[in-house]
Amino acid sequence: MMSPVCERKKQAVADSFSRAADTYDSVAQLQRQVGEILQQHIAQAGLGKPARLVDLGCGTGYFTDRLATTYPDAHIFGLDLAGGMLAHAKAHRHPRLQWLGGDMEQLPFAAHSVDAMFTSLALQWCEDLPAFFRDVHSILTPGGWLALCTLGPSTLHELRSSWAQVDDYVHVNQFDSAEHLRRCAAGAGLVEVQWRTDTVQLHYARLGELTHELKALGAHNVNEARAQGLTAPSKLRALTQAYERFRTPSGLPASYEVYWLVLKKAVPVL
Numbered sequence: 001m002m003s004p005v006c007e008r009k010k011q012a013v014a015d016s017f018s019r020a021a022d023t024y025d026s027v028a029q030l031q032r033q034v035g036e037i038l039q040q041h042i043a044q045a046g047l048g049k050p051a052r053l054v055d056l057g058c059g060t061g062y063f064t065d066r067l068a069t070t071y072p073d074a075h076i077f078g079l080d081l082a083g084g085m086l087a088h089a090k091a092h093r094h095p096r097l098q099w100l101g102g103d104m105e106q107l108p109f110a111a112h113s114v115d116a117m118f119t120s121l122a123l124q125w126c127e128d129l130p131a132f133f134r135d136v137h138s139i140l141t142p143g144g145w146l147a148l149c150t151l152g153p154s155t156l157h158e159l160r161s162s163w164a165q166v167d168d169y170v171h172v173n174q175f176d177s178a179e180h181l182r183r184c185a186a187g188a189g190l191v192e193v194q195w196r197t198d199t200v201q202l203h204y205a206r207l208g209e210l211t212h213e214l215k216a217l218g219a220h221n222v223n224e225a226r227a228q229g230l231t232a233p234s235k236l237r238a239l240t241q242a243y244e245r246f247r248t249p250s251g252l253p254a255s256y257e258v259y260w261l262v263l264k265k266a267v268p269v270l
């Protein structure tokens, strides 16, 4: 049973991404770059061709479409919590793809029924990683795989520490560590095939460009301890000043700690 706080958070995530569905693709530069690296990892890992594949947290379906090109014979589903994202995907992506409204923490698939799962920058919105990996392990067919990328704790550290100079609210979402992620995957019995960690930095001329981009992506802060209502101009000035400490010749940096991971469900030895 999901707690009321968790339910409220999920609804906030779904609403935020639904509102962003029409702007998402135009600002998703990091998401494209990171998802493409994940596709390269899949190719390098020499994984089997799946008959049934699911893109979890598919958003506007950009990578679901790409997967359809890579695996022309596979039955491919895109699953997302946000109805607005799915409506966008349905209207813009390949007609042979199937779209499912749902929560990747309550997957609507039977045991041993899916050969591969892909999830790009969606897992960081999930609450219970041990349960997620257990579910994935149960649903995958033996030899099946999960390719994922997600964010680590130092993501947006410039924004987090700048806000910390202004007030005590939580302004930036918190992210799980690499150790936690690895422990949860291994605990569920999934075998690590590939792992990569890197920091990707984007640069902006002004802080407003970064905050505008986060809003257009739907990547809102959904913590219960977030500040409610509009931010006062005096706070925004203080934030801007604090962020200027990080300025480089390329502009204001926004860092993303990214983990790419390919996991496999072992084939039982008879």
Ligand SMILES: C[S@@+](CC[C@H](N)C(=O)[O-])C[C@H]1O[C@@H](n2cnc3c(N)ncnc32)[C@H](O)[C@@H]1O
Binding pocket: 013, 014, 017, 018, 028, 031, 032, 035, 056, 057, 058, 059, 060, 061, 062, 063, 079, 080, 081, 082, 085, 102, 103, 104, 105, 119, 120, 121, 122, 125, 126
């Ligand atoms: C940053 S977007 C990534 C979208 C897409 N994978 C891409 O790379 O462009 C995150 C997506 O995850 C979805 N999401 C967040 N939590 C989810 C959950 N629990 N179950 C399913 N989808 C979820 C959001 O609605 C959003 O569409």
